[in-house]
Amino acid sequence: MIDILQIFLSESFWAASLRIASPLIFGVLGALLCERSGVLNLGIEGIFVVGAMTGWMAVWLGAGLWGGVLAAALAGALFGLLHAILTVPFGLSQHVSGLGITLFATSVASFTYRTALPDVTSPPRIEPFRAMDIPILSDLPFLGPVLFQQTPMTVLALVLVLVVWWVMDRSALGVAIKAVGDNPDAVNAQGLSVVGLRMGAVVAGSALMALGGAFLTMSAFDAFFFGMVNGRGWICIALVIFASWQPGKALLGALLFGMFDALQVRLQTEAGSFIPGQVFLMIPYILSIVALVIAARRADYPRALLTPWRKGQR
Amino acid sequence: MTPVLSLKNLTKRFGPVLAADDISLDLMHGEVLALLGENGAGKTTLMNMLFGQYVPDAGSVEVFDAGQPRTLPAGNAQAAIDARIGMVHQHFTLAENLSVLDSVVLGAEPLWSFRRALSPARTRLTDLMTRSGLTVPLDAKISALTVGERQRVEILKALYRDVRVLVLDEPTAVLTPQEADGLFAALRTMVADGLSVIFISHKLREVLAFSDRIMVLRHGKAVGEMPTAEADAARIIRMMVGEDHKMPDRSPGTPGDLRLHLQNLSTSGTRPLRNVTLDAHGGQIIGIAGVSGNGQTTLAQVISGLEQPSAGSLSIQGQTIDRLTPKSALAHKIGRIPEDRHHDGIVPALTVAENLVLERLDDSDVQHFGFLRKSGIAENAARLSSAYDVRGPGIAARAALLSGGNIQKLILARVIEAAPDVILANQPTRGLDFRAAAEISRRLIEARDRGAAVILISEDLDEVLALSDRIFVMHDGHCLETDSRDRTDIGYAMAGEAA
Numbered sequence: 103m104i105d106i107l108q109i110f111l112s113e114s115f116w117a118a119s120l121r122i123a124s125p126l127i128f129g130v131l132g133a134l135l136c137e138r139s140g141v142l143n144l145g146i147e148g149i150f151v152v153g154a155m156t157g158w159m160a161v162w163l164g165a166g167l168w169g170g171v172l173a174a175a176l177a178g179a180l181f182g183l184l185h186a187i188l189t190v191p192f193g194l195s196q197h198v199s200g201l202g203i204t205l206f207a208t209s210v211a212s213f214t215y216r217t218a219l220p221d222v223t224s225p226p227r228i229e230p231f232r233a234m235d236i237p238i239l240s241d242l243p244f245l246g247p248v249l250f251q252q253t254p255m256t257v258l259a260l261v262l263v264l265v266v267w268w269v270m271d272r273s274a275l276g277v278a279i280k281a282v283g284d285n286p287d288a289v290n291a292q293g294l295s296v297v298g299l300r301m302g303a304v305v306a307g308s309a310l311m312a313l314g315g316a317f318l319t320m321s322a323f324d325a326f327f328f329g330m331v332n333g334r335g336w337i338c339i340a341l342v343i344f345a346s347w348q349p350g351k352a353l354l355g356a357l358l359f360g361m362f363d364a365l366q367v368r369l370q371t372e373a374g375s376f377i378p379g380q381v382f383l384m385i386p387y388i389l390s391i392v393a394l395v396i397a398a399r400r401a402d403y404p405r406a407l408l409t410p411w412r413k414g415q416r
Numbered sequence: 417m418t419p420v421l422s423l424k425n426l427t428k429r430f431g432p433v434l435a436a437d438d439i440s441l442d443l444m445h446g447e448v449l450a451l452l453g454e455n456g457a458g459k460t461t462l463m464n465m466l467f468g469q470y471v472p473d474a475g476s477v478e479v480f481d482a483g484q485p486r487t488l489p490a491g492n493a494q495a496a497i498d499a500r501i502g503m504v505h506q507h508f509t510l511a512e513n514l515s516v517l518d519s520v521v522l523g524a525e526p527l528w529s530f531r532r533a534l535s536p537a538r539t540r541l542t543d544l545m546t547r548s549g550l551t552v553p554l555d556a557k558i559s560a561l562t563v564g565e566r567q568r569v570e571i572l573k574a575l576y577r578d579v580r581v582l583v584l585d586e587p588t589a590v591l592t593p594q595e596a597d598g599l600f601a602a603l604r605t606m607v608a609d610g611l612s613v614i615f616i617s618h619k620l621r622e623v624l625a626f627s628d629r630i631m632v633l634r635h636g637k638a639v640g641e642m643p644t645a646e647a648d649a650a651r652i653i654r655m656m657v658g659e660d661h662k663m664p665d666r667s668p669g670t671p672g673d674l675r676l677h678l679q680n681l682s683t684s685g686t687r688p689l690r691n692v693t694l695d696a697h698g699g700q701i702i703g704i705a706g707v708s709g710n711g712q713t714t715l716a717q718v719i720s721g722l723e724q725p726s727a728g729s730l731s732i733q734g735q736t737i738d739r740l741t742p743k744s745a746l747a748h749k750i751g752r753i754p755e756d757r758h759h760d761g762i763v764p765a766l767t768v769a770e771n772l773v774l775e776r777l778d779d780s781d782v783q784h785f786g787f788l789r790k791s792g793i794a795e796n797a798a799r800l801s802s803a804y805d806v807r808g809p810g811i812a813a814r815a816a817l818l819s820g821g822n823i824q825k826l827i828l829a830r831v832i833e834a835a836p837d838v839i840l841a842n843q844p845t846r847g848l849d850f851r852a853a854a855e856i857s858r859r860l861i862e863a864r865d866r867g868a869a870v871i872l873i874s875e876d877l878d879e880v881l882a883l884s885d886r887i888f889v890m891h892d893g894h895c896l897e898t899d900s901r902d903r904t905d906i907g908y909a910m911a912g913e914a915a
Contacts, residue, residue, distance in 0.1 A: 273532065274521070274526065274528075274529060275528065277522055280513055282511075284512055285509065285511040285512065288510050291503070291505070292573070293493060294523045405512065
């Protein structure tokens with residue numbers, strides 16, 4: 103028990119939790135934006151892959167780190183636009199289109215990688231984002247290592263939580279997005295464009311999702327591997343329900359998952375070979391399911407989620 | 417008298433159907449124009465063209481700016497909004513997750529500003545509420561509001577945008593008589609301030625009491641127009657249906673045996689029943705009046721076996737039933753006409769013929785050793801659809817393709833052919849036009865005269881008054897009999913106040 107307590111008191115545990123949570127924060131914010139407007143985006147897993155690949159490759163081609171971030175966001179936006187066109191003006195099934203986007207985007211990423219680097223056995227490494235070293239702040243006890251020795255992308259994720267919160271809770275745009283996810287007819291009757299709002303939200307949300315992928319290749323690691331996204335997109339789809347579509351709770355959910363994951367790594371080393379490692383690998387998922395079951399009972403679904411809107415139809 | 421709006425020769429065709437045929441009308445400043453007509457007469461089509469939802473095939477919409485006419489671009493809702501035309505739809509267009517304030521301001525403020533100017537909006541709205549008398553709590557979520565309050569929000573939305581023409585589609589369909597009177601009083605104040613109103617209604621009484629001018633539509637044509645002062649009800653109805661309209665004759669019923677008896681029955685759960693005692697005898701129509709949401713749905717569910725009472729007893733033909741299920745309700749000869757006819761009354765994906773035998777799948781003409789007998793089903797359907805005048809693309813077509821009135825006739829045919837002892841009719845004529853509603857009413861009276869006990873739940877007080885032998889009023893789960901036939905008394909009871 104003392105050991106577990108020590109884990110919770112250590113700076114490195116909390117720093118790791120936030121680091122692991124970072125890509126999920128991007129992803130869950132993206133999913134939140136899409137779903138608040140009434141569009142489920144199951145393309146998230148594939149968009150993560152595309153973001154990871156594009157960001158890394160842009161840096162490798164010499165675009166610079168922030169250039170890579172931008173490239174990843176644009177690539178994500180592009181796939182988001184495809185999903186938006188299929189589901190909003192064409193009104194196709196959001197499940198089918200989303201899963202299609204995931205398959206398509208994953209394949210496009212692999213294809214591009216293989217075409218660009220036909221002969222390599224291991225991917226070329228880039229110089230990723232480094233931990234920040236801010237005078238005074240980074241040297242603070244506890245808070246310094248946890249918050250201010252992270253990479254700039256983690257800070258970007260936290261800033262984006264604030265931005266999305268502001269947009270959803272404080273701006274007229276957010277009111278319109280919430281309304282279009284609840285009753286598109288209400289938005290139409292007020293002279294706003296349902297199609298425009300939904301497509302905009304899906305495109306912007308998809309760009310955020312791609313940043314989650316880019317974090318993996320440009321901040322957590324330094325190269326692109328197949329299978330590195332490893333279901334993070336699906337976790338975000340679950341987390342957004344846990345968060346009841348609220349940015350603050352979305353951050354909390356991502357952090358919780360990051361904590362469970364950081365905890366299982368440490369427990370594995372504590373326990374040695376006595377318990378199989380796979381048991382610990384399951385912990386974050388099991389705890390997430392438990393948290394989700396509890397939270398989802400009270401989840402306040404956007405009422406028009408999954409419902410395509412056609413003008414002049416009820 | 418200056419005109420504010422002028423519709424010129426508007427025509428709209430949907431396939432072979434001429435939904436609006438060369439309709440012209442002028443609306444004056446500060447005038448209330450009532451648009452009357454049966455369902456499908458073209459009222460909604462006309463208003464949709466005015467509001468830019470449909471592009472007319474011919475004709476145009478003109479608005480008057482300082483006396484000068486200006487043609488609105490066709491099929492452009494934003495242009496109509498910009499020309500200060502507001503519309504309150506019959507089905508509210510409100511997002512339930514917004515506050516009242518957000519709902520009103522939505523679309524009237526710039527989307528891309530960094531900060532919202534909410535306090536001026538709040539001041540302006542408060543001022544509007546005091547002037548019009550339409551008050552709503554500004555910070556409440558729409559989902560927490562009553563239907564009447566939601567309607568006030570819809571009107572405030574239009575007023576907030578400073579409309580000069582307000583179109584109201586069936587505004588009182590869901591209100592108590594008192595709420596409706598309040599609404600009309602508020603509208604009167606605003607009309608005195610220069611607002612012009614077009615209001616669509618089925619309810620003659622309201623039209624006669626509230627409008628300045630009446631226009632009647634039938635089959636897409638304007639068939640008559642008159643100042644309300646010169647109008648009389650019989651003449652208007654004749655115009656609407658194209659013939660003399662007779663309310664079904666109703667001689668008093670002769671009460672027979674006690675068929676259904678609820679004794680001190682209560683339920684738990686949302687919109688519960690509280691200590692309801694009700695006895696339905698054969699040969700009588702029991703009318704249950706009340707504003708929707710006061711327990712009528714629960715009452716209907718208990719009688720159909722969909723919800724179990726938490727206290728009290730239910731007996732059928734003198735026999736106490738412990739646990740009524742939908743199946744045993746059928747076995748006890750309770751026929752049900754459900755409130756939501758599209759959702760609970762039919763299976764839209766099945767054919768008309770299949771829907772007609774849904775409640776008697778075990779009968780020998782329908783199935784044989786587990787196999788459906790197509791010929792028996794088709795014969796049954798052919799007979800019933802002609803007897804009950806179910807019109808549509810045919811008995812082999814999916815029931816989803818039928819209009820609301822024809823779906824209701826299908827359900828009625830299924831229920832009445834089973835010769836039930838008790839008929840539970842929940843909002844049987846809601847949304848139907850005169851002719852279809854009269855047909856349904858006639859059938860219910862027929863069933864009563866045959867000896868069935870009919871329980872008629874309706875929001876339409878006129879209907880309850882016209883058909884019922886006895887009247888109960890529901891409010892907040894209580895269901896009490898009233899001897900009064902006076903609209904005001906019953907209205908007070910519907911609002912939960914003693915007269």
